[in-house]
């Protein structure tokens with residue numbers, strides 16, 4: 001972990017190949033509330049703040065929980081300088097649940113999906129997908145420097161690196177930092193775009209092996225079904241708001257430094273260009289890329305099968321201005337930071353045909369970018385990739 005002279009952390013930061021948006025100092029905050037009240041709160045805020053004002057922050061996974069959006073005192077377009085590397089840090093790690101516990105939860109989800117399929121519930125009622133996540137609590141022997149972390153995460157140009165403030169926790173200030181590959185919604189005037197991802201494979205250093213992994217992902221029926229559920233949900237949810245909506249390229253591979261994904265770029269023109277990007281993002285989220293289908297039933301099952309509340313993992317992070325323009329990403333490949341602690345999260349879509357230990361391996365791979373940025377060297381067997389325990 002590159003610790004050094006701590007540069008003051010920005011209020012928020014978003015960095016991608018398209019540009020960098022940094023918020024410095026806090027000018028105001030939107031009163032926190034659930035997704036259902038966001039439209040009214042945005043309206044009140046921008047009525048007095050004006051069209052050029054920017055609100056940025058995070059929406060939690062649970063639509064009924066409070067979001068956290070803030071206005072910076074000023075904005076900049078470059079990250080604060082990278083601190084000099086300092087001494088190496090020692091980490092203690094706790095998996096919640098451990099690999100076997102996660103595989104067990106996947107088995108339980110598969111049993112429920114199978115029972116639902118057998119019941120032949122009315123179309124639209126049966127549970128067809130659920131995304132199950134696990135978390136890893138990493139505790140350092142020194143405070144984590146968010147600016148150093150941002151620089152390390154930004155080494156992968158294919159993702160959007162972010163840092164946003166969260167409501168204070170028991171141990172003081174908290175932030176969410178990450179490197180997400182998934183665009184939830186961007187909006188400029190009447191143009192909207194989304195790029196749902198679902199279906200994953202680990203990448204490999206050796207080019208032939210890497211290409212074979214990508215090819216196998218494109219051919220996988222299980223990953224194709226997992227992806228189609230997410231892409232169709234986004235199309236169906238955006239359709240009533242749009243006068244045109246299309247997926248011009250169909251399903252394509254989307255590569256990050258450590259993973260291949262199946263992705264569908266969706267583009268549309270809004271009926272009402274005045275709609276806020278934040279509002280549209282809140283209507284879309286959580287998509288079946290992080291929750292499941294039907295959404296409410298999947299969310300209730302996640303609550304039962306996961307040991308911890310997800311907080312802001314699986315929610316949305318981004319910004320919007322007073323004209324309604326903005327960009328929101330799915331809050332994945334991230335960690336909640338608080339002092340010396342980072343809680344990493346990783347999830348995987350479960351559909352009939354999923355295999356519990358493969359999902360364990362996939363979630364371990366999804367921790368990869370954040371672990372590397374923190375400087376944590378996690379042996380594969382301790383990330384849960386060694387396969388099921390027991391006699392051969």
Ligand SMILES: C=C(O[C@H]1C=CC=C(C(=O)O)[C@@H]1O)C(=O)O
Nearest residue numbers: 198199200289332346347348349
């Ligand atoms: C839920 C996560 O990833 C989602 C995004 C891309 C691929 C996914 C998958 O293949 O399961 C997930 O739906 C996560 O990284 O925690």
